Amino acid sequence: MDEISLDPDQLLKIGSKGYEADDEAGGRENRDIADWQLRLEKLCHSVKEEARLNSLGRTFAYGLLTRAIRQRFALGALWRQKPELLETKLAPPIIVVGQMRSGTTRIHRLIAADPAHSATRFCDSWHPVPEKPDLRPIRGGLKLFLARKLDPWLDTLHPFGAARADEELGWLATTFDHCTYEAQWQIPSFVKFSETRDATPVYREFARILATDAANHRNAHLPRVMKVPQFGEDLTEMLTQFPDARIVVSRRAPEEVTRSAASLVANQMTIQSDEVDLTAIELEWGRKAALRQERTETALATFKGPVAEVDFVRLGDDWETEIATLYGALDLDFGTAALEAMRSEQKINARALHEKHGAHLDEFSKVAAR
Numbered sequence: 621m622d623e624i625s626l627d628p629d630q631l632l633k634i635g636s637k638g639y640e641a642d643d644e645a646g647g648r649e650n651r652d653i654a655d656w657q658l659r660l661e662k663l664c665h666s667v668k669e670e671a672r673l674n675s676l677g678r679t680f681a682y683g684l685l686t687r688a689i690r691q692r693f694a695l696g697a698l699w700r701q702k703p704e705l706l707e708t709k710l711a712p713p714i715i716v717v718g719q720m721r722s723g724t725t726r727i728h729r730l731i732a733a734d735p736a737h738s739a740t741r742f743c744d745s746w747h748p749v750p751e752k753p754d755l756r757p758i759r760g761g762l763k764l765f766l767a768r769k770l771d772p773w774l775d776t777l778h779p780f781g782a783a784r785a786d787e788e789l790g791w792l793a794t795t796f797d798h799c800t801y802e803a804q805w806q807i808p809s810f811v812k813f814s815e816t817r818d819a820t821p822v823y824r825e826f827a828r829i830l831a832t833d834a835a836n837h838r839n840a841h842l843p844r845v846m847k848v849p850q851f852g853e854d855l856t857e858m859l860t861q862f863p864d865a866r867i868v869v870s871r872r873a874p875e876e877v878t879r880s881a882a883s884l885v886a887n888q889m890t891i892q893s894d895e896v897d898l899t900a901i902e903l904e905w906g907r908k909a910a911l912r913q914e915r916t917e918t919a920l921a922t923f924k925g926p927v928a929e930v931d932f933v934r935l936g937d938d939w940e941t942e943i944a945t946l947y948g949a950l951d952l953d954f955g956t957a958a959l960e961a962m963r964s965e966q967k968i969n970a971r972a973l974h975e976k977h978g979a980h981l982d983e984f985s986k987v988a989a990r
Contacts, residue, residue: 624678624679624681624682625682626664626667626668626678626681626682626685627664628660628661628664631660631664631682631685631686631689632660632689634686634689635685635686635687635688635689635690635692635693636689636690636693639693639694639696639697640697642700643693643694643696643697643700644692644693644696645696645700646695646696646697646698646699646700646701647695647696647699647700647703647706647828648696648699648825648828649824651821652821652824652825655821655822656692656795656796656821656825659795659796659797659814660685660689660796662809662810662813663685663796663798663801663807663810664685665809665810666805666807666808666809666810666811666813667681667801667805667807667810669809670806670807670808670809671805671806671807671892671893672806672893672894672895673805673892673893674892674893674894676891676892677805677891677892677893680804680892681805681892684793684800684801688793688794688796691747691748691749691794692794694749695748695749695794695828695829695832698749698750698832699828699832705831705832705835706828706831706832707831708831708832708834708835708840709840710830710831710834710840710844711840711841711842711843711844712843712862712864712865712866713830713843713844713845713846713862713865713866714731714737714843714844714845714846714865714866714867714868714950715846715847715851715858715862715865715866715867715868716728716731716845716846716847716851716868716870717847717851717852717855717867717868717869717870717916718849718852718869718870718871718872718930719849719852719870719872719874719877719881719909719912719913720849720877720880720881720884720905720909721872721876721877721880721881721884722870722871722872722877722932723870723872723930723932723935723936724847724849724870725787725847726935726939726969727847727868727870727930727935727943727946728785728787728845728846728847729784729785729965729969730939730943730962730965730966731845731868731943731946732785732845733785733958733961733962733964733965734957734958734961734962735957735958735961736842736843736952736953736957736958737842737843737844737845738834738837738839738842738843738844738845739785739786739844739845739846740785740786740787740788740791740833740844740846741756741757741760741782741783741784741785741786742760742782742783742784742785742786743756743757743759743760743761743782743783744756744833745786745787745788745789745790745791746760746763746789746790746793747759747760747790748790748791748794748829748832748833750832750833750836757782757783758782760782760783761782763782770891785845787846787847787848787849788826788829788830788846788847788848789848789850791825791826791829791830792822792826792848792850794825794829795821795822795825795826797814797819797822797850797854798810798811798813798814798815799848799849799850799853802908803884803885803888804885804888804889804891804892805889805892805893806889806893806896815853815911818857819854819857820857820860822854822857823854823857823858823860823861824861826861827861827862830844830846843866849912852912852913852915852916853911853912853915853916854915855915855916855918855919855920856915856918856919858919859919859923863925864925865925866925866926866927866928866950866952867920867923867925867926867927867928868927868928868929868930868946868950869916869920869927869928869929869930870929870930870932871929871930871931871932872931872932872933873932874906874909874910874913876932877909878902878905878906878909879902881905881908881909882898882901882902882905885901885905886898886901889901926949926950926951927949928945928946928947928949928950929949930942930946939966940959940962943962
């Protein structure tokens with residue numbers, strides 16, 4: 621393949637092709653624009669100098685970064701044309717907070733199955749610009765088909781579906797928050813830069829995208845159930861945007877979380893780099909887990925709204941009782957419709973492959989040893 625440029629100016633030129641320069645400013649403050657441009661610059665530098673990507677990894681990086689830029693301009697153009705989208709009144713959301721591999725996906729999808737709530741589809745997370753006709757489920761399905769061909773372990777790490785409720789990871793990727801990228805590339809300087817930087821601009825953009833999505837699907841009156849592990853690290857900034865939220869905190873033994881998270885990260889990194897150290901991954905994600913835990917507890921210490929805690933083991937042993945307890949803590953109605961919808965979701969979850977991912981870390985260790 622020809623050498624792929626990861627220069628920020630070149631990527632910006634390619635990603636914004638077809639849009640006007642003023643489109644980036646649509647609906648955004650100057651300080652948010654400056655923050656995003658600085659994030660792009662820092663991320664590109666880290667990828668070029670530290671990530672040690674192979675040819676496939678560089679191709680992925682080019683695709684992910686230009687996609688984020690293109691969506692950035694497309695959203696801005698939309699908000700210039702329809703500024704009323706940003707005035708959408710939202711019901712108080714339900715935010716699921718917890719470490720990677722602590723059961724947050726299961727909790728998220730069970731609560732999202734309740735017809736009294738709304739959730740973000742996988743295809744809308746990664747394609748946030750509304751379409752008519754809406755072909756995003758088809759494009760999301762194609763994306764997953766190709767991803768599964770490339771990575772046979774994909775669904776053992778996280779059960780996907782193009783139109784299923786999923787985390788808002790794609791929205792954070794569009795803002796150049798670090799969470800999407802640190803899980804697949806070795807970019808320590810960008811991670812450090814991001815962890816020490818105020819994430820408020822990221823969540824102002826997140827709130828704009830959420831308002832747009834809710835207006836498009838006409839479900840703004842329903843509480844949105846949202847989940848990304850990064851929320852724990854940025855919970856203070858998240859709650860600044862959504863002060864009336866209800867919080868669900870997932871708890872799992874730290875050593876189990878770190879090992880399981882390392883298996884996910886190792887899977888992603890070894891596809892895109894030929895120089896990956898499993899020991900370094902485990903150390904880094906142990907540090908990351910501790911940081912997220914610390915920041916979550918700091919935010920919760922001053923939060924006055926409803927909080928429910930879910931234990932990973934109890935959820936596995938008797939999910940109905942654990943969810944009923946959760947609903948009581950959040951003052952939600954755990955009625956027949958909710959229970960039946962969750963039972964249907966649980967049947968889908970029971971057939972998922974993701975429970976097998978624990979063995980993959982051992983397999984990775986054997987491969988690395990060779």
